[in-house]
Amino acid sequence: MLTRHHLLYCLLALWLPCSGAQAALTIEITEGVPGALPIAVVPFGVEGQGAPPEDIGAIIAADLKRSGRFAPLPERDLLARPHEGREVNFRDWRVLGIEGLVVGRIRAMGAGQYTVQFQLFNVFQGTQLIGYSIPTSTADMRRTAHQISDIIYEKLTGERGAFNTRIAYIAVSGKPPAQTHSLQVSDADGHNPQSILNSKQPLLSPAWSPDGTRLAYVTFENKRAQIYIQEIASGKRELIASYPGLNGAPAWSPDGTRLALTLSKDGNPEIYVMSLAARTLQRLTSNLAIDTEPVWSPDGSALVFTSDRGGRPQLYRMSANGGEAARITFEGDYNARGVFSPDGKQLAMVHGTGGQYRIALLDLKTGAVRVLSDRTLDESPSFAPNGAIIIYATNEGTRGTLTAVSVDGRVRNRLLLQEGDVREAVWSPFGPRITLQTDTKPQSSNP
Amino acid sequence: MQFFIKLLLLSVSAVALAGCQSTATKPSAAAVEDRSSAADGGATTASAMDGDGAFRGDALDNPSSPLSRRVIYFELDSSEVKQEDRATVSAHARYLAGNPNAAVAVEGHADERGSREYNLALGERRGNAVRQLLLAEGAAAKQLQVVSYGEEKPVTLGHDEGSWQQNRRVEIVYTSRR
Numbered sequence: 001m002l003t004r005h006h007l008l009y010c011l012l013a014l015w016l017p018c019s020g021a022q023a024a025l026t027i028e029i030t031e032g033v034p035g036a037l038p039i040a041v042v043p044f045g046v047e048g049q050g051a052p053p054e055d056i057g058a059i060i061a062a063d064l065k066r067s068g069r070f071a072p073l074p075e076r077d078l079l080a081r082p083h084e085g086r087e088v089n090f091r092d093w094r095v096l097g098i099e100g101l102v103v104g105r106i107r108a109m110g111a112g113q114y115t116v117q118f119q120l121f122n123v124f125q126g127t128q129l130i131g132y133s134i135p136t137s138t139a140d141m142r143r144t145a146h147q148i149s150d151i152i153y154e155k156l157t158g159e160r161g162a163f164n165t166r167i168a169y170i171a172v173s174g175k176p177p178a179q180t181h182s183l184q185v186s187d188a189d190g191h192n193p194q195s196i197l198n199s200k201q202p203l204l205s206p207a208w209s210p211d212g213t214r215l216a217y218v219t220f221e222n223k224r225a226q227i228y229i230q231e232i233a234s235g236k237r238e239l240i241a242s243y244p245g246l247n248g249a250p251a252w253s254p255d256g257t258r259l260a261l262t263l264s265k266d267g268n269p270e271i272y273v274m275s276l277a278a279r280t281l282q283r284l285t286s287n288l289a290i291d292t293e294p295v296w297s298p299d300g301s302a303l304v305f306t307s308d309r310g311g312r313p314q315l316y317r318m319s320a321n322g323g324e325a326a327r328i329t330f331e332g333d334y335n336a337r338g339v340f341s342p343d344g345k346q347l348a349m350v351h352g353t354g355g356q357y358r359i360a361l362l363d364l365k366t367g368a369v370r371v372l373s374d375r376t377l378d379e380s381p382s383f384a385p386n387g388a389i390i391i392y393a394t395n396e397g398t399r400g401t402l403t404a405v406s407v408d409g410r411v412r413n414r415l416l417l418q419e420g421d422v423r424e425a426v427w428s429p430f431g432p433r434i435t436l437q438t439d440t441k442p443q444s445s446n447p
Numbered sequence: 448m449q450f451f452i453k454l455l456l457l458s459v460s461a462v463a464l465a466g467c468q469s470t471a472t473k474p475s476a477a478a479v480e481d482r483s484s485a486a487d488g489g490a491t492t493a494s495a496m497d498g499d500g501a502f503r504g505d506a507l508d509n510p511s512s513p514l515s516r517r518v519i520y521f522e523l524d525s526s527e528v529k530q531e532d533r534a535t536v537s538a539h540a541r542y543l544a545g546n547p548n549a550a551v552a553v554e555g556h557a558d559e560r561g562s563r564e565y566n567l568a569l570g571e572r573r574g575n576a577v578r579q580l581l582l583a584e585g586a587a588a589k590q591l592q593v594v595s596y597g598e599e600k601p602v603t604l605g606h607d608e609g610s611w612q613q614n615r616r617v618e619i620v621y622t623s624r625r
Contacts, residue, residue: 176601202599204563218567224594225567246571246595249564262564268575269568290568306565312524313565337562350562357560377606379562395606424563 036071037156039064039100040093043075044116045083048108054141056106056116056148063149063163063189066404067388068411070156073098085119090126098123100156104148112138120152130155132436142191147434162384163188166428167391168206168215169402171195173420183217185232188384188427190415196232204424207250212429216240216250216259227261241274249293253300253320260284260294260303271305273320284322293337296320298344304328306336315349315362329362331369337380338362341387341407348372348381348390359392361407372409382426391415393423506542507624513538519577521615523558526572528580536577539619540584547587550623553577555595558611563597570595577617592622 041061046052064070073096082088083105093101104118119131130151136144143164150161165188172181181203186193197203201220208215209229216229227247230237241247245264252259259274263281271285271294285291289309296303297320304317310327315338318325329335334352341348344364351360351371359373359381373392381392384404391404396414400421404413415422502509509515516535519528528536543549555574557566574593581591603610 176604202596204567204597204599220596220599225597245593246567248567262568264568264571269571290565290572292568293562293564306562308565313561334561336565352561355560377559398604398606 036069037100038073038096038098039070039102039156040073040078040096040098041102042078042081042083042104044103044118045081045105046108047105049110050108052106052108052114052141053138054145056104056141056145057102059142059145059189060102060149060152063146063161064152066189066411066413067153067161067163068406069153070100084117085121085128085131088121090121090123093123100129100152102152114138114141116141116144116148118148120155134434134436142187146187146189151434151436159388160386160430162386162388162427162430164431164434165385166212167382167425168196168208168428169425170203170206170423171417171420172400172423183215183230185215196230196235197237205249206424206426207252208426208428209252210254210256210429212431216252218248218250227259229259240276251295253296254298255300260296262292262294271303282322284318285325295339297340298342304338304340304347306338315347328364328367329369330367332360335360335362339381339383341383342385343387346407348383348392350379350381359390359405361390370409372405372407373403378403380424380426384427385430389427391425391427393425505624507621514542517619519617519619520612521573521617523560523611523615524569526569526576528576533580536580537584540581540586543581543587543590544585546625547590548623549621549625550590550592551581552620552622553581553591553593554618554620555593556600556614556616556618557598558614559598559601559606560611563599567595567597567599570597573615573617577619 041057043055043057061072065072079096080089080092082103084103088101088103101121101123102118104116107115109115114136115133116136117133120129121127122129134144146164149163153161153163166185167188168183168185170181171184172179174180181199181201182195183197183203183206184193184195199219199221204218206215206217213233214229214231216227218225218227225246225248226239227241227250228237229240240259241261241263243263243265246269247261247263249262250259257276259276261272261274262269263272268288269290269292270283271291273282273284284303287307287309289307291305291307293306294303301320302317303320304315306313307316312333313336314327315329315335316325317328332351332353334357336350338347338349346364347362349360349362351358351369356376357378358371359378360369360371362369372390373394375394378392378394381390383390387407389404389406391402394401394403396416400423402415402422402425404415405411502511506512507514513535519532519535543551553574555570557569571593574595578591578593582588601614603613
């Protein structure tokens with residue numbers, strides 16, 4: 001039931017005739033990857049009345065390229081433009097060293113409805129790997145393209161794709177003391193940005209609910225830090241924490257029933273867990289130091305948080321029921337804002353050493369730390385739901401920008417707002433999987 | 448006639464609005480009312496110089512009083528009020544003690560380095576350090592409200608030590624003068 005609603009919201013999110021235009025995020029790939037799979041995505045053919053609103057082939061090629069796992073052939077280098085299997089001559093593609101080939105066709109059905117058919121081929125074997133046709137609409141066409149990218153990515157890498165997901169982030173414009181802040185949600189490729197909250201006072205720490213329908217965040221709109229939860233589709237929001245002192249660092253439990261948060265109502269910042277149904281609080285830390293930035297392990301059994309109980313900020317781990325906390329970071333003089341990889345085996349964090357703040361990965365089994373970013377003021381790491389990419393905030397001259405880096409550190413994409421700063425990006429959970437029914441039958445072709 | 452035109456315009460805009468409302472399930476931007484108010488500068492206070500140069504009026508407006516200093520700066524990751532700032536804090540404590548209806552917001556801030564939520568906590572710790580000194584020197588708890596903005600309200604946007612020094616601060620903001 002929930003997933004059906006989520007799907008509906010995603011559909012509606014693409015159709016926004018009355019919303020104000022938002023500053024678009026643009027993505028540029030700043031580092032290429034050796035060893036990426038050569039693939040060709042042929043521009044999709046068009047049938048029927050009315051040009052389709054989106055270039056599906058270009059969106060798929062851009063998605064695959066951005067992942068760093070694929071090297072799509074530039075369109076100008078295409079020797080042929082087949083739209084279905086029987087038009088494919090595999091020798092054309094073998095000559096170019098292409099290993100995967102994507103062809104397809106968009107059929108306009110009228111009234112803004114379309115059917116998108118696509119096929120993926122193994123060029124060396126001359127065989128079809130998958131083929132589907134998917135009904136879609138004008139409003140939904142980008143999403144359909146991202147879903148096709150997900151299907152191709154999963155078929156060729158064995159891992160689930162995260163192209164049909166979203167990011168939430170904070171955009172800031174203007175100079176102090178007259179800055180404006182907005183909480184925005186866009187597609188994972190930066191398209192279709194929508195402001196879901198605008199404020200003259202600071203906003204920070206957006207956090208997705210596990211079902212992807214709501215965001216918790218911290219706002220200063222009432223002149224101090226308070227936590228709200230807002231439903232993305234309706235804009236409806238609710239004040240969740242407004243205790244004396246700080247109300248910060250909201251983090252949803254994996255089952256969505258509880259919120260870990262930081263409150264200083266008892267004197268100094270401590271970690272609490274709030275039951276969202278009953279609104280009851282359980283205090284988990286009791287310490288004169290700063291305890292903040294709780295995050296849940298993916299199985300919900302443990303919390304990792306930042307504390308300076310040892311003198312400098314470091315990460316600690318404790319049971320989600322409280323009790324003793326054990327320090328887990330020992331390299332570097334500053335480690336904060338930990339976030340679990342989806343498989344729970346690693347933490348991404350802000351890693352400070354010698355006055356340089358970078359994003360690093362901590363292997364929770366071995367304790368090994370691997371630095372992933374290369375600037376000096378990097379912060380706010382967030383994993384894509386498939387664990388393949390980490391998005392984080394950094395600076396480009398005086399501008400705040402976002403960078404997405406593959407967990408192996410080899411691919412880097414930069415996301416820049418047209419104006420102002422962008423920061424604190426958090427990647428949404430997976431949306432519902434697309435139901436695929438119509439398989440395009442493997443077709444004979446020229447071997 | 449004019450009334451009729453107005454009515455017509457009204458109904459046109461009502462239709463336009465209704466058009467928007469029909470997409471109410473879109474992610475709509477929640478509007479946030481800005482409740483910030485500069486209480487510190489809200490009331491106009493008359494002040495003047497005597498012929499002999501002595502300041503008359505509210506001591507808070509005397510530019511040569513230590514009360515004119517309302518910002519206290521901190522070292523990196525520190526919440527210790529430096530010796531050189533103690534006199535400033537003492538002056539505010541004495542003013543608050545002598546004006547029991549005066550009140551201040553003690554606003555703690557951090558520079559941009561490190562994580563935002565840790566800096567929010569650090570700003571609060573700085574605010575509390577100033578609050579403790581104010582209490583020790585005669586201010587009453589009900590006159591003091593600590594608020595941390597962390598790194599979210601920088602004075603200056605530079606990414607260098609000079610800018611960071613200016614941003615690591617506590618501001619004493621009078622919300623009520625006497």
